[in-house]
Amino acid sequence: MAIKSFQGRRTDTPQEENVPMLVSDYMTKKLITFREEQPIEDAIDILIKHKISGGPVVNEKNELVGIISEGDCIKQISESRYYNSPIGKNNTVGKAMVKEVETIDGNMNILDAANKFLKSRRRRFPIVQNGKLAGQISQKDVLIAAMKLKGNTWK
Known part of the structure; x- marks a missing residue:
């Protein structure tokens, strides 16, 4: 009597837990922020110096009141040229x-955030908790998170 097909002892392989990947796990917490009263020239200098596209x-209470982008700054430059006036203070x-x-x-969930990026065509979203700015998630942050996911954990 021969053994035709012996696979050996089967051990249970531990299943990976399907832990949802949250925006808060990948958001940037140390942000470069701007103030309303700040001259636009200072904001442009900061954007260039830190190689960011907005913020x-x-x-003074760290409450979100707006968002500034390179496009907003370019618009100011364009309008000042149109009216032939320097940007100024x-x-x-x-x-x-x-x-x-x-x-x-x-x-x-980070994948829901990816979908929101696609629908809104924005580059970044601030995260507000208890009325205060807590962080910011960018499209690049979503890409970093997606690369850590495996095909069977996309939930």
Whole structure:
């Protein structure tokens, strides 16, 4: 009597837990922020120096009041050229920023955040917790998170 097919002892392989990957796990917490009263020239210098495309605008209580981007700054430059007036100290971040800011919940699944990026065509979303700016998630942060996922854990 021969053994035709012996596979050996089968051991249970531990299954990986399907832990949802949250926005708060990948958001940037140390942010470069701007103030409403800050001259637009200072904001442009900061964007160039730190090689960023924009950032949140906060008040003295660290509450989100707007967001400023390279595009907002370019618009100010274009308008000042059109009216043949230098940018000057009168043009502030508060005048150029977008005041109606869409935010993302830090407890949102990272793949849901990716879908929100696709629908909104934004480059970044601030995360607000208890009325204060807690962080920011960018498209690059979502890409980093996606590369850590395995095909069978995409939930």
